[in-house]
Amino acid sequence: MTLTGVSVRRRGRSILGPLDASLNGGGLSILMGPNGAGKTTLLRALHGLERVSTGDIHWTDPKDAEGRNQGFVFQTPVLMRRSVLDCIAYPLQLDGVKRAEAREQARARANEVGLNVNLDQAVMFLSGGEKQKMALARALMRRPRILFLDEPCANLDGRSVKEIEEILLRIKDGGTRILMSTHDLGQARRLADSVLFLHAGKLVEQAIGDDFFRAPQTAEAKAYLKGEILL
Amino acid sequence: MTFKTVVLGAVAALMTSTAAMAEEMKMAVTTSFANSGLADVLLPEIKEDTGIEVQLLIVGTGQALALGAAGDVDAVLVHSKAAEEKWLAAGNGTHRTEIMYNDFVFVGPQADPAEAGAAEAATGALQAIAGAEAPFVSRGDDSGTHKMELRLWKAADVTPEGDWYKAVGQGMGAALNTASGMNAYIMSDRASWLKFANKGDLGIVFEGDPVLFNQYAYLPVNPEKHPHVKTDLVNQLEAWLLSDEAAELINAYTIEGQQLFVYNAGE
Amino acid sequence: MWQAARLVATFDPDLVEITALSLRVSLGATVIASLIGLPLGAWLAVNRFPARRFVIAILNALMGLPPVVVGLMVYMLFSRSGPFGVLGLLFTPTAMVIAQVIIITPIIASVAHQAIRELWADYHDLLISLQATRLQRIKTLLWDGRRALMTASLAGFGRAIGEVGAIMIVGGNIDHATRVLTTAIALETGKGEFDMALALGFVLIGLAILVNLGLHFISRTERGARW
Numbered sequence: 001m002t003l004t005g006v007s008v009r010r011r012g013r014s015i016l017g018p019l020d021a022s023l024n025g026g027g028l029s030i031l032m033g034p035n036g037a038g039k040t041t042l043l044r045a046l047h048g049l050e051r052v053s054t055g056d057i058h059w060t061d062p063k064d065a066e067g068r069n070q071g072f073v074f075q076t077p078v079l080m081r082r083s084v085l086d087c088i089a090y091p092l093q094l095d096g097v098k099r100a101e102a103r104e105q106a107r108a109r110a111n112e113v114g115l116n117v118n119l120d121q122a123v124m125f126l127s128g129g130e131k132q133k134m135a136l137a138r139a140l141m142r143r144p145r146i147l148f149l150d151e152p153c154a155n156l157d158g159r160s161v162k163e164i165e166e167i168l169l170r171i172k173d174g175g176t177r178i179l180m181s182t183h184d185l186g187q188a189r190r191l192a193d194s195v196l197f198l199h200a201g202k203l204v205e206q207a208i209g210d211d212f213f214r215a216p217q218t219a220e221a222k223a224y225l226k227g228e229i230l231l
Numbered sequence: 232m233t234f235k236t237v238v239l240g241a242v243a244a245l246m247t248s249t250a251a252m253a254e255e256m257k258m259a260v261t262t263s264f265a266n267s268g269l270a271d272v273l274l275p276e277i278k279e280d281t282g283i284e285v286q287l288l289i290v291g292t293g294q295a296l297a298l299g300a301a302g303d304v305d306a307v308l309v310h311s312k313a314a315e316e317k318w319l320a321a322g323n324g325t326h327r328t329e330i331m332y333n334d335f336v337f338v339g340p341q342a343d344p345a346e347a348g349a350a351e352a353a354t355g356a357l358q359a360i361a362g363a364e365a366p367f368v369s370r371g372d373d374s375g376t377h378k379m380e381l382r383l384w385k386a387a388d389v390t391p392e393g394d395w396y397k398a399v400g401q402g403m404g405a406a407l408n409t410a411s412g413m414n415a416y417i418m419s420d421r422a423s424w425l426k427f428a429n430k431g432d433l434g435i436v437f438e439g440d441p442v443l444f445n446q447y448a449y450l451p452v453n454p455e456k457h458p459h460v461k462t463d464l465v466n467q468l469e470a471w472l473l474s475d476e477a478a479e480l481i482n483a484y485t486i487e488g489q490q491l492f493v494y495n496a497g498e
Numbered sequence: 499m500w501q502a503a504r505l506v507a508t509f510d511p512d513l514v515e516i517t518a519l520s521l522r523v524s525l526g527a528t529v530i531a532s533l534i535g536l537p538l539g540a541w542l543a544v545n546r547f548p549a550r551r552f553v554i555a556i557l558n559a560l561m562g563l564p565p566v567v568v569g570l571m572v573y574m575l576f577s578r579s580g581p582f583g584v585l586g587l588l589f590t591p592t593a594m595v596i597a598q599v600i601i602i603t604p605i606i607a608s609v610a611h612q613a614i615r616e617l618w619a620d621y622h623d624l625l626i627s628l629q630a631t632r633l634q635r636i637k638t639l640l641w642d643g644r645r646a647l648m649t650a651s652l653a654g655f656g657r658a659i660g661e662v663g664a665i666m667i668v669g670g671n672i673d674h675a676t677r678v679l680t681t682a683i684a685l686e687t688g689k690g691e692f693d694m695a696l697a698l699g700f701v702l703i704g705l706a707i708l709v710n711l712g713l714h715f716i717s718r719t720e721r722g723a724r725w
Contacts, residue, residue, distance in 0.1 A: 303578050402688050404689050
């Protein structure tokens, strides 16, 4: 996809852009940058959750532009007042799939993300990691071509982080394009095929993952990697 | 599932409600008539003799006449001659048939601090109450009873004003409750008073003056104005009210040994 | 108390009749008002339009409408001399239901609006992300908020079953036709029969409690072990 002059303004203040970027090929891209850099806003704008004030997002393949071919995992999972299974099945029910059929597929998806809990319990009783796995499974229900994740591992314990990372790598290998933001440098190193570094609403640096961590080109990225810009 | 069942059940229950199609007619009557209990004696007899189920709307005289004028009832049974004649003159009804009368009494504290009981006439009793500024509860609701009370004040040449005069704007029962609570004087029809269960310290302090007689009349609603009124049933009911059987039942009706109504139709 | 107990214990036919009518009218009104008020509340929570604030203000104001005024308005409409007089609905249970629907719909819509607004704040991003249509959003919110919405309906029912001013005017308190618990209580009070009025009052309270418990019971079995 290509972004030209994309900006998001809210109440007269610019929170993102103007920003030009081109994201091609597959793999897993990591959005990095300090708090308030615009990572979340960019993800939301790409997914259509945030109205773009100026500029244009052009998708190379028009199929990718369709919201139903995209999945989104929020930093705080949205918990519906339903059972785990019904939560995961929900996207398919919106598509008019019969409840039994949707639940069957949801069970398979839960299995895929390693959510091994009683799926008939209320989703609010799950642990943090389990909730995020539920959200992931739900985002995968429509077999998205692109998956957005907004800091999916914030507030999770080490084991859950590791599990989620493994799932994400598997999803990527299955051919799904992944865009994900994170604060966690270690996680970025482990996962990134490419990196977009944002600072103060601008795209400061874009690079292949290994290159970015080995030899950052801009002063901001260097400072951030050294830990001189606080989270 | 359950939700749907509840909805359907409720809707079905509503549908069945309007179906009842007996020989029904609606008659607006005054609170005092309904409170007397006479209706409970007459209505079953009417149903047995004529097959008519008379549905009573128990309201004040003013509202009863208004319901008749709007065509919402088929007939009216009230007791306020002046208002009735005005109502007839406006083309709301066909005619006025006097049926019976009862009387009003002055109720007050049994000790009678205003000495209203010593008066010769009803007007004298009112003058005594006003003179003593003893608490007096008025219906104040433009009902037949209220209109009668106002006429009596006028005849007594007293303008009822001041803290002692409480217009409550309610029906006979509510007004009696108020009077009982305040230990005040009040004018009531005899039937309502005798049937009233919350007498407290009150008792009848004055009665018997012929000006206190209260004539009930039966007024059919004009079918030329409201073609839907059930004139057939209205006429059948009138014929029954004029029968000897009605006369006997009405004259024989007593509470605590006291006759409440005097039948005087056709006199 | 004794009188209430005796009336209930003996299944006094008159008491059964007016109690059944009370239930029928108030439940009927609650169901209809819920069918209007719940989606309306959800719709107001989900949609942003210029007159939205205004509509909500109107709803809140209507909640304070005196039942007697509603009764008078319905009377004027359904009186033989009124625009809908030909229907002959005045002094029927149907007219009483109509009056009560007008009285309780604003309450149900308003409480539903509050509840749905909170749920919508939780669900907003997900539903937009999944591209749920407007109708799907409202359906989802109504379903997932059903327990809060039941509270809204019960608030409406509570107001309906205890209401006397409007149904007195449009129902007429006709014995064996439109007499319900509240109008019977008013009548007995007017006769100074306080014991009887109070006894009917206890029956009314008992009925309201039964309906509440009953609905909670139904919703529990429906939820199964999940919620």
